[in-house]
Every structure is written in C-alpha cells, then in structure tokens.
Amino acid sequence: MVYPGPQLPAGRSTDPNAVPLIIVEGFLGGFGEAIWGGFEAHLNGNKPSATKRRVMFADVGPVSSLHDRACELYFTIMGGRVDYGEQHASMNGHARFGRFHARGLYPEWSAEKPLHFLGHSMGGVTIVALQRMLKEGFFGRGQHPDMMLSVTTVCAPFRGSQLVYTLGERTDAAPSVRPLSVGSALAKFVHVLGYLSPLLPKSFDLHADARNLSFREASFSTFFRQLWRSEWAESKDATPYDVTFDAADQREARGEGITNERTYYRSYVACMTERSGPSGNTHVPSSAPLSSIPLQAFASTVGSFDFSVLQPSPSFLKFKPGQAHDRTSDSESLSASSMNDYELGDEYWANDGVVPLFSQWHPLDCSRTNCHHIPPPPSTDNAKEPTPTPINKIYNMPIPLQPGLWYVKTLNKSHHVSIMPFWWATQCQIEFWSELGGWLRQLDLSACETETV
Numbered sequence: 005m006v007y008p009g010p011q012l013p014a015g016r017s018t019d020p021n022a023v024p025l026i027i028v029e030g031f032l033g034g035f036g037e038a039i040w041g042g043f044e045a046h047l048n049g050n051k052p053s054a055t056k057r058r059v060m061f062a063d064v065g066p067v068s069s070l071h072d073r074a075c076e077l078y079f080t081i082m083g084g085r086v087d088y089g090e091q092h093a094s095m096n097g098h099a100r101f102g103r104f105h106a107r108g109l110y111p112e113w114s115a116e117k118p119l120h121f122l123g124h125s126m127g128g129v130t131i132v133a134l135q136r137m138l139k140e141g142f143f144g145r146g147q148h149p150d151m152m153l154s155v156t157t158v159c160a161p162f163r164g165s166q167l168v169y170t171l172g173e174r175t176d177a178a179p180s181v182r183p184l185s186v187g188s189a190l191a192k193f194v195h196v197l198g199y200l201s202p203l204l205p206k207s208f209d210l211h212a213d214a215r216n217l218s219f220r221e222a223s224f225s226t227f228f229r230q231l232w233r234s235e236w237a238e239s240k241d242a243t244p245y246d247v248t249f250d251a252a253d254q255r256e257a258r259g260e261g262i263t264n265e266r267t268y269y270r271s272y273v274a275c276m277t278e279r280s281g282p283s284g285n286t287h288v289p290s291s292a293p294l295s296s297i298p299l300q301a302f303a304s305t306v307g308s309f310d311f312s313v314l315q316p317s318p319s320f321l322k323f324k325p326g327q328a329h330d331r332t333s334d335s336e337s338l339s340a341s342s343m344n345d346y347e348l349g350d351e352y353w354a355n356d357g358v359v360p361l362f363s364q365w366h367p368l369d370c371s372r373t374n375c376h377h378i379p380p381p382p383s384t385d386n387a388k389e390p391t392p393t394p395i396n397k398i399y400n401m402p403i404p405l406q407p408g409l410w411y412v413k414t415l416n417k418s419h420h421v422s423i424m425p426f427w428w429a430t431q432c433q434i435e436f437w438s439e440l441g442g443w444l445r446q447l448d449l450s451a452c453e454t455e456t457v
C-alpha cells in the first residue's frame with residue numbers, strides 16, 4: 005500500500021527553506037486531515053501569499069504497540085518494507101516484516117536534512133521511542149537522533165496513565181486484561197476488524213500486516229480463540245501495556261527519553277481537573293467546555309486513583325513526601341496507606357481526562373532530565389478559579405531557544421482533545437497553531453545559521 009502524501013491546495017507551493025513537519029497521531033488515530041481540519045493556515049502565519057510548510061501525517065497503525073508504531077513511523081518516512089526487528093518479532097510472535105511503502109514521505113531524511121515532529125497522545129511517545137531507536141542504530145547505519153530537529157508533544161502519556169487500569173488492565177498482573185472490561189471489549193472489536201479487514205475501507209486499516217489476523221490468513225477457529233482471549237491485547241507488545249507505569253519504568257530504565265543535545269523539545273500539558281477538597285491532592289473535574297463531558301468520568305477515576313494497589317509498585321512511589329521530584333532509596337518507600345492523599349504532588353491526579361499531568365510533562369522524572377516548566381501567567385485579580393491560559397501570552401515571554409531541554413506548558417481548562425485531533429476552531433487551537441508555526445520558523449532560521457557558521 006502506498007501512502008499518497010498530503011495534497012497541496014492549487015496555486016500554493018511548499019517553502020523549500022521550511023523544514024517539513026511530520027504529525028504522528030495517537031491511539032485509534034489515522035484520520036489525518038479529515039478531522040484535524042484547518043490548522044495549516046494558522047501554522048503558516050495566516051498570510052494568503054505565504055508559502056506553505058510541508059506537513060505530512062505519518063501512516064502508523066491505530067492500535068499498533070509503541071515499538072511497532074515507532075518502526076512504522078520510520079519506514080513511512082523513509083520508504084521500504086517495515087522491519088520490526090528479528091529479535092522483537094520472535095519474542096512477540098508476529099512476523100518481522102510488515103507493510104511495504106513504495107514511496108516514503110521524505111526519503112532524504114538524515115541528520116543533515118532533519119524534520120520537525122508533532123505528536124498527540126501516544127504519537128508523542130512514539131516520536132520519543134523512535135529517537136531512542138535512531139540513537140541505538142536499530143534500523144542500521146546512518147541514523148542519528150539529530151534527524152529530529154524539534155519534537156512537540158501534546159497530552160502524551162510518557163510515563164503511563166492510571167486510566168489503563170480502569171479500562172481493563174489488571175493492576176496486579178498486567179498485561180492480563182480483566183474480562184468484561186472496556187479493554188477486553190476493545191480487543192474483541194480489533195480482532196473482528198482485523199478478520200474482516202480485506203473487505204473494509206481504508207479508514208478501518210489496522211496496519212496489522214505482520215499479525216495475520218484476516219480471514220485470508222487465519223482460520224475461523226483461530227479467530228474465535230483470539231476473541232475469547234486475545235494474545236495480542238494481553239501481551240507486552242500492545243498499547244494498553246505500553247501505557248502502564250511498569251512499561252514506562254522499563255522504557256526509562258533503558259534510557260528512553262534522554263534528550264538529544266541538538267533537538268528542541270516542547271510539551272503541551274492539558275488539565276481539566278481541580279483539587280477535590282482543602283486537604284489531600286486528589287482531583288475532580290472542574291467546570292470545563294462542553295466538549296469535555298465525555299471525558300469527565302475518566303477524569304474522576306484518574307483523579308482519585310489508588311496507586312497503592314499496583315503490582316509492581318511504580319517507581320514514582322519511592323519519592324520522598326512532598327518532594328515528588330527527588331529520588332530516594334527503596335528503603336524509604338512510603339507506606340501505601342499514607343501515600344495517596346498527602347505524599348505525592350497534585351500532578352499525579354490532576355489530569356486531562358486521560359493522562360495525569362506528571363506523565364504529560366516529559367519522559368523521566370524532572371530530577372533526571374533537563375526541563376523548564378513555564379509558570380502560569382500571573383493572576384490579574386483575586387479570583388479563586390485559575391484563568392484559562394492564553395498560549396501566546398506565555399511563549400511571548402523572552403524564553404531562550406535552547407536544545408536538549410523540555411519546555412513544558414500547562415493549559416488549564418483544557419482536555420485531552422482540546423487542541424487536537426478534532427478541529428473546533430477555538431481561540432486556543434488558533435493560538436496553538438499560530439504559535440507553533442512561529443516557533444518552527446525561528447528554529448528553521450537558527451538551523452540555517454548553524455549550517456552557515
């Protein structure tokens with residue numbers, strides 16, 4: 005299957021001096037411009053005469069695991085047959101090779117011809133995973149983390165989310181999934197789609213080429229057995245497990261998320277909750293836009309989750325009381341009963357309806373990475389409610405352009421899909437894309453200056 009790439013409006017050409025932008029969608033994504041809407045005008049400065057920055061949606065599987073997505077992202081850009089790696093494939097029981105991309109989105113991709121990346125939700129985590137693989141030379145020689153000039157993430161669950169346990173992942177035995185849970189139902193749905201995939205339109209494309217799910221490759225009895233208990237969904241090579249705290253700890257132990265000194269990083273963090281009471285740090289949904297209503301039940305469960313039930317215990321529970329950013333030895337682990345209400349900071353319960361704030365910030369704990377958390381704008385009155393954060397107001401502050409460091413910006417009164425993927429034409433979205441466009445143009449200029457020095 006060949007991904008045709010984005011079509012330019014008639015009469016407009018892409019700017020050859022603008023580094024192209026690759027967009028990586030999240031779990032269950034893959035709809036591209038059909039739902040992302042009219043962001044490009046704002047990205048390009050909203051000037052009719054301006055040349056366009058080339059924008060390309062990556063063709064990755066909507067339900068592929070993080071490792072598989074990172075491989076799919078690489079080959080959708082470079083072209084060629086997706087190679088998941090011999091060792092990974094044999095460990096996880098699927099074919100080594102997947103889809104063939106006859107034409108890559110940007111085959112000339114290299115450290116000398118880098119790209120900008122933007123990822124929403126799991127798309128952000130995918131980009132970081134790919135950068136680690138580039139650093140390790142997973143795809144052979146000639147790769148380098150400098151191939152990513154910038155990384156912008158929005159609501160990315162870098163360090164996991166407790167929502168995955170609410171939806172079905174077992175708290176004591178992940179990657180097993182509880183029967184009669186949302187996760188179990190979703191797994192069955194995926195297998196039905198996979199089985200019927202040769203008959204379905206492209207919008208239902210699972211990219212499961214390496215898994216032999218369709219009726220052309222799998223017998224009905226195999227299909228029925230997978231419906232009963234999915235070997236894919238209940239494996240460590242699946243998105244639900246990738247979002248557990250255990251999987252995130254393992255990724256970080258391998259060095260995933262360590263910043264590259266020549267890449268520019270920014271993350272946008274959404275929050276739709278507030279403290280549930282005067283004592284304790286658990287959260288409840290605050291008054292938020294109508295569009296957040298479907299996420300309010302999720303926000304409540306994420307905001308009140310009891311981390312002490314998790315086995316194995318997440319690494320962040322080993323931090324000192326009141327100092328969530330400082331690591332202590334294992335012997336100083338907190339007692340489970342006292343942990344939830346008082347010892348961890350709000351950021352473990354405050355959330356965007358899907359992901360807690362601490363996980364959206366960046367990979368690794370603040371004490372183990374380079375980060376700058378942009379403070380919220382000063383309150384103009386004594387109102388108790390935090391005011392919505394205007395995006396431009398913050399980044400218009402004189403912030404030095406420094407690579408190898410995460411700039412983290414929290415947007416209050418916003419949720420997991422406020423900024424993307426759905427186009428609502430809100431002020432927040434317009435400001436986001438305008439500001440992103442301005443920032444990318446600045447990076448393009450500084451990259452040119454570095455080249456000419």
Ligand SMILES: [Zn+2]
Nearest residue numbers: 072088096241
């Ligand atoms: Zn895999």
Ligand SMILES: [Zn+2]
Nearest residue numbers: 365370375376
């Ligand atoms: Zn930080």
